[in-house]
Amino acid sequence: MSKPAAVALPSKEAELRAAFWDQAATFPKGFKIRDCIQCGTCTGSCPVAHAMDVTPRELVALFRAGFLEEVLRSRALWMCASCYACTVRCPQGIRITDSVYALKRVASRMGIFPRTFPAHALSEAFVGNIHSFGRNWELWFGLRYYLATRPQRLVSATIQKFAVRMLRRRRLGLAPARVRGMKEVRAIIAKAQSIGGL
């Protein structure tokens, strides 16, 4: 049997793949995603697979079939809770959770997100908090996230009840938690961003 002819990828797909392999080079054996045998152990182990539009096994299949943009547009990436159940059970030793982080970084860099749900807004609100305070001031993080996504949630009974309960129990940080050495924090962020990459 002759070798199948290589199929040329559309340029956008090729660009995304290159960006993914760059990210996959930042952790040991990032290339192992190529060794997937499609057994589905990851999907079977994933506590949120039932709610994903694309399951972990399908993410890998789509990636290998040349549909990385579809992968990046999936909600599934942003639904991963980083529990590492897939990673520790994968018989091929693929670091699935780290691969999902790599995919999320490509999505962030390329500005490709699921159309219907701003799930990455949570990461952005969290990172924004670190840039402002050096720490995650939980109260401000909640405000930031809901204002960016669903402001009406802030007046919902669930959120208000949560806040009041925590306040009554001395578990709501009213004063901003702030790092004194913000100069250092900013210097680190600026330097890392100037190096770029990883």
Next chain:
Amino acid sequence: MEYAYYPGCSLEATGRPYDVSLRLVFQRLGIGLKEIDDWNCCGATSYISMNKLTAYSLAARNLAYAERMGLDVCAPCSSCFTILSKVNRHMRWGDTSKANINEVLAAAGLSYSAQLEVLHPLNVLVDFYGIERIQERVVRKLEGFRVAPYYGCQIVRPQGRFDDREDPQQLDNLFAALGAEVVPFPLKVRCCGGMLMTSYEEVALRLNRDILGAARSAGADVIVTTCPLCQVNLEAFQDRINSTFGERFRVPVVYFTQLLGLALGLSPAELMLDAMIVPLPDCSPRPVEVHA
């Protein structure tokens, strides 16, 4: 024994009972805990999803300060523990990875050799201090408590460095030694959803319903946790779970250091057991007055 203490952001607010009870338990046992001065956020699962070099360098700032103290790090929050451990491993993985992060740290006048150990307090108490020595300090046996040991994900995975990744035993062994009845708990390492309670509430509610249901089926009357995110998800959203799924859960969910503290003779108020939403039996809540 002394450690550089990295409390993490949650322990300053929603997870305060963990911070308070951990400090008291360590003090009672004579284990030193020196807070890393002016620590910053570890970045959790969010920063690593946006930019890895920035995320790891920010986390490494804390390790650089711990190194100046000459102490290994003790990190009670599962997410902080995982991220700080990941950064440590990453910097040991290759010369380039270490050099890259040190190049960034140098912009803040810092450096880190990646020689420290990052430990979880459960690891410190069970492996380094020892259950037998803890037993010697017990003044109140935890008889009558039927405990579901809930480890969550990130202290046992991805590495499983100090306990089994599928069926860890350290909480089981610790609380059995303290006189509690530890129930078999099949969902002990199932994920609570973490920040999904904020981004995809309907998914997270179901995960937590399953965990609470497993604890009930096992006959537990209290769940002990090792993580501030698990604790808040399982406890603070219980009534939301009840109204969503037609359940009637009322299960206390406490930090393992709070229950351990009771055994060591610390009072419920000292351990902030009065700050829990679902009270432990015999530890009624006494919330502070809120003035408008």
